[in-house]
Every structure is written in structure tokens, then in C-alpha cells.
Amino acid sequence: MTTQHVAPVAPRPSSPGHGAQAPISLTDYRITSGFWADFQRLNRDAIIPHCDESLERVGWVGNFRAAERGTLATERVGRLFTDSELYKTMEAMAWENAREAAPDLVARLAEHADLLARVQAEDGYLNTFYGYDGGPERYSDMEWGHELYCAGHLLQAAVAVMRTDGPEVLVDVARRLADHICDQFGPGRHESLCGHPEIETALVELYRATGERRYLDQAALFVERRGHQILADTMYKGRDYYQDNEPVRTAEVLVGHSVRALYLAAGALDVAVETGDDELFTAVRAQYDRTLERRTYLTGAMGSNHHGETYGDDFELPSERAYAETCASVASVHVAWRLLLATGDARYADVIERTLYNSVVSSPSVDGRSFFYVNALQRRAPGIDPEPGVPSLRRTDGTRAPWFTTSCCPTNIARLMSSLSAYVASVDATGVHLHQYAEGSLETTFGAGRRVRLSVTTSYPHDGAITVCVDETDGGEWDLSLRVPAWSRASTLIVDGEARAVPHGEVTISRAWAVGDEVRLELDVSPRFVHPDPRIDHVRGCVAVERGPLVYAIESVDQPGLDLDLVAIDVAHAPVDSTASVGIDGVTPVTVKGVAHAVSAATWPYGEQAPPASSTATDLTLVPYFRWANRGKSTMRVWTPRVDVLSH
Amino acid sequence: MTTQHVAPVAPRPSSPGHGAQAPISLTDYRITSGFWADFQRLNRDAIIPHCDESLERVGWVGNFRAAERGTLATERVGRLFTDSELYKTMEAMAWENAREAAPDLVARLAEHADLLARVQAEDGYLNTFYGYDGGPERYSDMEWGHELYCAGHLLQAAVAVMRTDGPEVLVDVARRLADHICDQFGPGRHESLCGHPEIETALVELYRATGERRYLDQAALFVERRGHQILADTMYKGRDYYQDNEPVRTAEVLVGHSVRALYLAAGALDVAVETGDDELFTAVRAQYDRTLERRTYLTGAMGSNHHGETYGDDFELPSERAYAETCASVASVHVAWRLLLATGDARYADVIERTLYNSVVSSPSVDGRSFFYVNALQRRAPGIDPEPGVPSLRRTDGTRAPWFTTSCCPTNIARLMSSLSAYVASVDATGVHLHQYAEGSLETTFGAGRRVRLSVTTSYPHDGAITVCVDETDGGEWDLSLRVPAWSRASTLIVDGEARAVPHGEVTISRAWAVGDEVRLELDVSPRFVHPDPRIDHVRGCVAVERGPLVYAIESVDQPGLDLDLVAIDVAHAPVDSTASVGIDGVTPVTVKGVAHAVSAATWPYGEQAPPASSTATDLTLVPYFRWANRGKSTMRVWTPRVDVLSH
Secondary structure (H helix, E strand, C coil): CCCCCCCCCCCCCCCCCCCCCEECCCCCEEEEECHHHHHHHHHHHHHHHHHHHHHHHCCCCHHHHHHHHCCHHHHCCCCCCCHHHHHHHHHHHHHHHHHCCCHHHHHHHHHHHHHHHHHCCCCCCCCCCCCCCCCCCCCCCCCCCCHHHHHHHHHHHHHHHHCCCCCHHHHHHHHHHHHHHHHHHCCCCCCCCCCCCCHHHHHHHHHHHHCCHHHHHHHHHHHHHCCCCCCCCCCCCCHHHHCCCCCCCCCCCCCCEHHHHHHHHHHHHHHHHHHCCHHHHHHHHHHHHHHHHHCECCCCCECCCCHHHECCCCCCCCCECCCCEHHHHHHHHHHHHHHHHHHCCCHHHHHHHHHHHHHHCCCECCCCCCECCECCCEECCCCCCCCCCCCECCCCCCCCECCECCCHHHHHHHHHHHCHHHHCEEEECCEEEECCCCEEEEEEEECCCEEEEEEEEECCCCCCEEEEEEEECCCCEEEEEEEECCCCCCCEEEECCEEEECCCEEEEEEEECCCCCEEEEECCCCCEEEEECCCCHHHCCEEEEEECCEEEEEEHHHCCCCCHHHEEECCCCCCEECCCCCCCCCCCCEEEEEEEEEECCCCCCEECCCCCEEEEEEEEEEEEHHHCCCCCCCCEECCEEEHHHHCC | CCCCCCCCCCCCCCCCCCCCCEECCCCCEEEEECHHHHHHHHHHHHHHHHHHHHHHHCCCCHHHHHHHHCCHHHHCCCCCCCHHHHHHHHHHHHHHHHHCCCHHHHHHHHHHHHHHHHHCCCCCCCCCCCCCCCCCCCCCCCCCCCHHHHHHHHHHHHHHHHHCCCCHHHHHHHHHHHHHHHHHHCCCCCCCCCCCCCHHHHHHHHHHHHCCHHHHHHHHHHHHHCCCCCCCCCCCCCHHHHCCCCCCCCCCCCCCEHHHHHHHHHHHHHHHHHHCCHHHHHHHHHHHHHHHHHCECCCCCECCCCHHHECCCCCCCCCECCCCEHHHHHHHHHHHHHHHHHHCCCHHHHHHHHHHHHHHCCCECCCCCCECCECCCEECCCCCCCCCCCCECCCCCCCCECCECCCHHHHHHHHHHHCHHHHCEEEECCEEEECCCCEEEEEEEECCCEEEEEEEEECCCCCCEEEEEEEECCCCEEEEEEEECCCCCCCEEEECCEEEECCCEEEEEEEECCCCCEEEEECCCCCEEEEECCCCHHHCCEEEEEECCEEEEEEHHHCCCCCHHHEEECCCCCCEECCCCCCCCCCCCEEEEEEEEEECCCCCCEECCCCCEEEEEEEEEEEEHHHCCCCCCCCEECCEEEHHHHCC
């Protein structure tokens, strides 16, 4: 890690004190149109209001009112971690208001903050599930209780408020709660930790926002405590379920519940960066790298198993029944972002891009009012319809639901989308890095207050051409770095009318820029086949299709009459853009050549001969994976057998 | 169904009043040596004593003593269904004593029966988890409570006692309990049903043993009630988890928790047979047939998912992380046996054979004192060692454990193995059917008391030759039917020195037999490749190896230095018997030609090219699947990629 000091307070979700690169503020980059602008609008107009309304409808805000009235014993509703959903929604409201003034959201945020202030206990404790007369005692269930998890999300909401001039009262609430936690769990006190990591990264961020060293020390202590079997063994799942099987410092790969593992990794990286703990940093980076190498879906999603919501073994990546929780994808973006800032390795920006396009935005429906909790890569049977108005008990992988009894995913989408602009670019001592491509403008400073303004013109990801224009500069030399994604087979950089091929990674142009200077990067977004590592048993003999950063899927809606269990792709013919009308706005369908098989009926699905099959040539139409299941119930697959394998 | 009346009381686990064939008694067939004799000895010497000792050690017998003392409120241990494990062990003791006198087991059985009689409530209720002062109320949790499930196992133990001259007191206990249940849940009373089916088949069998029609009517009522959403929706799993989503009469395939589904199917078939309800019979048969066709593992195991212990969608049959619970295999044998007797279709005897050899006996270790709860078909990473002396919380798929917090599997093995001889043959009006092949002798009657005695000489499944000799006959004409397994590629029947090829199914020789007449059946047990249906995504491009009725597996112990994630089989060379010493008694290893691949390191497991791989030719040694994980921790796979697919 090189060292780069950054301003302590500005609207950005993570603000490390050191690193190869420093984050911009989310207000520095204005996304004006295109893919991400559309999603940010959806987030503002639908997702955030939907979360806020749902929280009222199901009574999870009401729990705080019951706490105020002292009637929790008879009136509390929902599972033990529902408080956190309000906090995440409040965080989203704060970022969203910074992005673009939103008086309605601010009013609600202030209302919620006031309520929390009235409910908070004298000693700073705040939780509606524990610690009231007739309820379970505070910290009586560290394994499952989620108290520090909920607290962490409150701290993060308060940090967002601090950095966006939100209601000051929430900051007081958060500091009192954080002080209470340090008092309770400090050295020599209650030597325990929370079954669900989250407090670690939250305490570090609160330290960054306030300068209060105590919070950092407490975060470091929580990270060090984990892995020493302090928590009880879990029923069926083992202590690796909550990463208490092995110290963070010596673990080799992410294990157990994927969201817990990734929240912990983010917190451990934050601690390592702030304390200069290279050993810890290197260990967590290696864990994440190995997880990318062996335990990550093509979509960037993580977590193979419904049972325990856990990572599988290396290369255990089933497409059907994949858990691939939305929250794990959000958390993976957080981890990759921390690694990108700390190391400057553009590979992590590739991971962020892949994850955002394919397993974050796959969660919300086109109307932003229902969500996938799990993001499976194959669906054999049409899903079930959620019961209207009732939070879904099930994390079905076939249809989206408006809300869940455990509803962590919608609010996580809300807070990430509202702060998304902060992840688009970063700066260092000598210039600017563009990591993600979205039409808009960047106005920021780097080095010792050197000011720069750029505009980006692109219809990415539909098209691979990105034009960057310098709109303001100080006349001195500085570096403009552009990410060249690994998926682009041929990438061309055009500067001053001269084109040259550039390899993937990052390309840096160093010069004394003048206003009006233009740089154009042309990436090859034409559709392509992708093959899996042979050790991934579940997709052996299959190919997938990608186009630019988007993973594509075959959905039954687009192949009437075909059984998706029996189609195959002919890889001898390259996939091509299609002009078919698929009834989804703003996407480019892709066509491949393939066959539809028919198999004869059998009473036993195994035999001495590969089953005789007759085949009919057919074209198959693919749509971006993130848009599947928006046209009624359907079946779907990302990985499809190659004709040469299925015909054997 | 044709009609065949059978004697009401004899040592047999299921005694239908009608059917194409009638069961023999387990005392009719004496298995004297070979594969099943070895397992029955293991069951008698190790498995049954281990279950009985474990029940004492973990306090599950102690719960009944605490009930007697009135101290359950402070002393009860274990989960809510532990009573059933004692009942299943008692059932095993009764059958085992009938098979071969076992005074020690009878003494324990009587001791347990006396204890139950002392504990049973005045009104017949009997359960250590519910209904005592300070405990949960009787029938307060029909969804999860398992009260009728436990009761069902007690009834089955009592039926075994009735049919084997065991302690009469247990029969009284069972009748009082059954009467209590009929009083509580009869028409117009508590209109509910148990979340875990089992009472249905138990009540029918008690009706068969006692002639008490009320029990049959109550069983029929429980079957009819199911599927009408009487039970609450389950968290995450849906009502299909306990088959309360759709009436048994209209369902099309087995769904949800596989053991529940199969216990229900057995009970529904029993009801259908006794009441002559052809519609119900046909529906359940079709459900099971479709389940065999689309939802069954090569090993005969059922239940794809750890989450909910459920069936997957059609063709969703992952090898790794397969649940494939031992109890589901035991239950599938029960269902297939009922269908075989009712229809006479030899295909169900094939299913029984496959399931017994490959997913029932795979559970116990060679010493009969540890067990697989789940029987996965692939294991990528070596399992974990169970903690000595502590019931395992985890249903690991890599190593066996001596006991589980939910320990249904060991006791299910015990009761099936002790009654196994009853499943070997059956009779009808005109003769004898041999379904399974084991060295021994059959002495039984058919038709109007016609007596026959046969001896069977074979070293099956090691060898495919089976010789049947008539040792006693009445001189009249009768039919000897022998099953010809579907897996045998070439089968020869030799009668009077004349050989003829016979197709799979059943071959019947009708003649006036004389003492000393011999029939010889020669099955082809040479090893062979088996290919999967192309719709089973998880094993696409793979082959498995079978030899006779045994499914084989590649275990890491036998291929030192090779990574089982990167081996492939060359199907151009037929598998052959091997003379390699594998350190497992009584099995014939098999060798195949194959390759070991090496792949270059990559930071992302997907790419535009199928990953470059170098290959080294190698022989691979396979052992019978049921014997894997008996030589230390290892990795294993049943399905292995074909060279031509992995090399693409």
C-alpha cells in the first residue's frame, strides 16, 4: 500500500485514510443518462420509496413507535434483525439527497432519526428486539442475535448523514451507541462478537468520519476475536458458518455464510488500511482472490448453497438452486472497491463491473418494486407467484417478491444505487482513474488541490465507444487512466486521431491537458462465447454468452415451444446481435445457432448408451441475464450445453 | 390389482391383504452366506447393539425413565422425535430374534416394553416431549411436533412383536395408543394431521395384524386430509415440504421432504390396497414412477437438496452436496416393495436391489458403528472427523458419524436389515418368485398350502451365476419365477442342460418339479459404463461404472497424486475387473483407462477459450460406492467426465 491522505468528510460511502487511490465523492461524478442513470432514477422513484413504504406496511418502523410507547412486549413484529432495514433505507435516503436534492426523503429521514433518538436508551443501547421488559435480554444471543449487526447499519446511516449534511440528531444517536458498544465489548469486558459481521466496517467508517480512535480499536478487536471459537457451534452448519472457525489472519479462502464472510472481509480490510497492518491486508486479499478464482459465479455472484447460505467447496458452483444472494453481490462490490483503492489493481474494477451488471441489478424488477433474494443461473420450472401484500417467506429463485420476512436485499440495493457514482472514478497524486463508464461528468481534485473537469460520452454497455473530453484543467501535466476490461477482445485507444491497440488492465495517458482535448476508447462489445473451468462440474460441456460486461441468458419466453432442458448451442457459429423484438426496453438481444433435442421416454434416466436423441436446428435468442423474469413466469439458463457434447 | 389373500400373522414387516403376489415371512428365507449374510451378521453384532447402547448413552431411553419419575421438565434431553429411535430399535430387535434366536435382544426389548407400559398415560397417550407438567401441550404443534410420527413407529414395533411372539405388553401399549389417536383425530374430532407422515402406514399394518377396522379407517382419513393446506405454511419451504400442498389423489410426482413423501406414499398404497381404492393406488404408483424417471440418483437414492431435505425439480440431481438421505432409501425400498407385491412388476424388484446395494448399505461403516446420514455421489474435499462421543450436529457427506442429534438413519438400517429376508422372495397362487439373489434356502407355501423348499447357490453380486435347486416339492406343476435384472446385458437360463437367452424382467419356468431339479441363471456382471439422461445438468458429459447391481466410485485413496476434479475416463476402452489390492474385503475393484489433466493457473475460472489442459494417460481404479470412506478421509466421485468432453 502506498499512502494517500484524503479529506475526512465528503459524500462517499467509504473513505480510507490510505491507499494507492483515493475515492471521489458521489457528487463529483454526475451520471446524466444511460444505463446507470436509468437505475439511479428507478432507485429514487421506486426502490427507496418502496422500501420506506414497506417498512411502514409490515410494521418495522412501528416497532420503534412501540418501543417509544413501551409496548414492544405485545406489539413487536418481524424477525430479530428488522431494525437494520430501516437503517439501510435511511443511509440510502442520505446518499440520494446528496446526489440530487430530495426534500421528501430528507423529511422522512429526519422523522426516522427523531424517532430513534427518542427510543434510544439512556446508556446508548438501541434495538427493538432485545432489552425491554418481557423481551429477551440484551446480548443474550451473540450467535444469532444480530444486535451488533443492526448497530453497524445504524452507524453507517449516521456516517452517510454526517457526510451529506443530514439530521445531526442521528450522529448523536450513533456516537452514543458506538460508545456503548465500546464500553460493553472493549478489552477485558464482554469478550464476545456478533454472529453476523457488520459492526467492524461500520466502526472503522465512524472512526474515519469522527476521528475517534476508540472506534477503530474496537473494530480491530472484533476482527481479532473472530476465529477463536468464541461463538457456539451451530446446528448442522459448523462455526465456519459465521467465520468463527479460523482467525481472519490465517484463513485461506472465504467460507460459510457468504454475506457474513464478505462484510467481515470489508471490515478487516478497513482495519488493515487504517492501522497499516499489511499482514492482515495481504491475508484478506488472498482470501478474496482465491474466492474469485474458485468460488464465484460468472455473474460475479457468490454463495452456492441454500443450506446455510454458504460458499461451496472450490468449484462447487451449481447453476440451478444457486443461492447467489443479492446482498453478497453488494458486499462483494464493497470488498472489491476497498481492494481497488488500496492496491490500484484494475482487476478489482472488472469484478465490480461484472457484479453490478449481472448480480446486483438482476435483483429488482423493471418497476423497482419486487426483488430477487437469490440470483440463480438456471431455473428449470416456472417460479411461484408471491402472495400479494404478504412478505414472502421464501427466497424463491423463479419469481421476484415485493418484500421478505428477511428483507435485507431491497435496502442493500437502495443504498448501493444511491451511492453508485462514488464507485465510478478515483484519484491519486498524479491524476484521475475512470473505472466504470457512464455518460456524465466528473469534477474533482487530485494531488494538492489540482482541479479537473471531464465529460464522458458513451452509450455503454450497449456500445463500446467511450469519449472523454477535458472541460477544465490547470494546464499542468497529469494522468488520465482508463480501465480496459479483460473481457474486451480488442481495445483501441484514440488520442489526437492516433489509434493504438491497448491491452486489458489500465491505460494511462500522461500529458499537459488542454480544455477540449479528447480521448476515445473503443472496446469490443460484440457477443462472445465463454467457457468454464473444467473443474466446475455443474456446467461441464456448456457455454455461456456475454456481450460487453453483460452476461446473457436463454429465457423460455423467447423460444416458444422449446424445452430449455434440451437445447444446445453450436459454438462453430459466433453469436451475433439480434434485431428480434423481445419486449424489454434498452437491451440488445443476441442470437446463436443451436439445436433442440428430443429424447425418447424412459423409465430410468441412466443407461448403457447415451440416450438416443433427435435434433432440430434452431436459432436461440438470448437476453441480458439481469432482465430475466420480467415477462411472466419462465424458465431460464445462463449455461447451455454445446451441441458437440449433448450429441455424444 | 388381482386379489390374493394372505395369512394375517407371520414375521413379515408388511402383510397386505391383497395383491398380485404375497410376501413370504422373513423366517421362510434363510440367508446362509455371502453379501447379505455378512450384512445381517453386522447388523446383529454391531448395528443393533450400537443403536441400543447409543440410545442409553445419549439419554433417549433415559427420557422414558424421567417420564416415569415425573422429572421430564428438568431432565428431558434430545430433540422432539427421539422416542421414535427407541421404537425403531425395538422393531429391529423383534425381527432379529425371529430371524435367529437372540435372547439378549429379547430381554432388552422386554425391558423397554415394560418401561413404555409404565410411562403410558391413562388415556393411551405416550410421548416424552409433550404433555407433561411444564412441557409443551399435546398436539400443540402438528406441523413440527412429530407426535403421530413417533406413535407410528411404536405401532410398527408392536406389529413386529405380534408377528414374532415378542412381549405382549407392547401390543397392549400400541393398541391403547392407536385407540387414543383414533379418538383424538377421528371424523369430526381434531381435523388435523402430522407434519411427518408415518402414522398412516403404521395404522394400516396394525389393522392387518389385529383386524381392527378402525385403524384402517383412521389411516385412510389421514391420507385424505393431506394436501388441503391444513398445516401452516413453513418458513421458506412451502407446504410441499410436508406434502400438504396437494391431495395425494391428484399429485403427479413426489415433492418436498423426501422421507416424508415416501412414508406417505407407503401409507397411501397400504390404504389403497386394503380398501380396494384403485384411483388412489394408480395415483401413487404414477407419482413414484415419475420420481424414478426424473428425481432419482443412480444409486437409487432420493432427495437432492440439503435445504428442506427435499426432492429437486425434475432432473435436478447434483452429485456433490446431494442429500440422498439413508432413510429415504429405506423408505423407497418400502414403497417399491408394496408396488411389487401389488402389481407383480419385476421392475420394482430392480429398484429395491439398486437401492439396497448402493444407498442403504452405503450408510454404515465396515464396523457397523458409524453412519452416513446423507449419501452424496461426489465429495471434493475430505470430510471432517466427528467429535468422539458427541452426537454429530452435522450431516456431513464426507465422513460417517456414530450418532446424530437427529439419528433416524442408524435405526432405520437396523430394522430393514433384520427383516431383509422377507424382501427376497414372494409367492402367488401358482408358485414362487425369487426377487433378490442370496445364498440360502427358501421354505414356504403357496396356493392352497402347497409346500416347497428350494436352495439357492450363488456368490452374487460378485458373480452372476445363480443356481436354484428344488429340495422339496409336492410333485405337482408350479411356477418358478426368477428376476432378470435390467442391468444384465446378456442373461442365460439353463434348464435341463439347455441354455437360452432370456430378456430382462422375469422369467418363469412352469413344470412338475422333482426333487433335485436345478435351474441356473447366468447374469452378466462384467463392469460396464452408464450414461446419464442429457437433462441431468450436473453430470453432463460424464459416465459412471456399474458392475452387476453395484454402482462404482473413484476414491482418491486408490489414485495417489491425482486430483479427482481433473480426471477423465476414456469410454473407448471397456472397464475391466482389476486384481489391484484396495484393502477392502470382499469387493472386486474395476479399472478404466483415462487421463489426468493439468490446468494452468487462472485468476478467473471462465474464459473465451476452453481452458488449455495437458493430459497424462492413467489407469483409474474404482471400488463399489457403498464401501467408500472406509479407509480414512478421501475425495470421491461416482460420475466422471469422458475424455472426449473434458478435452474439448
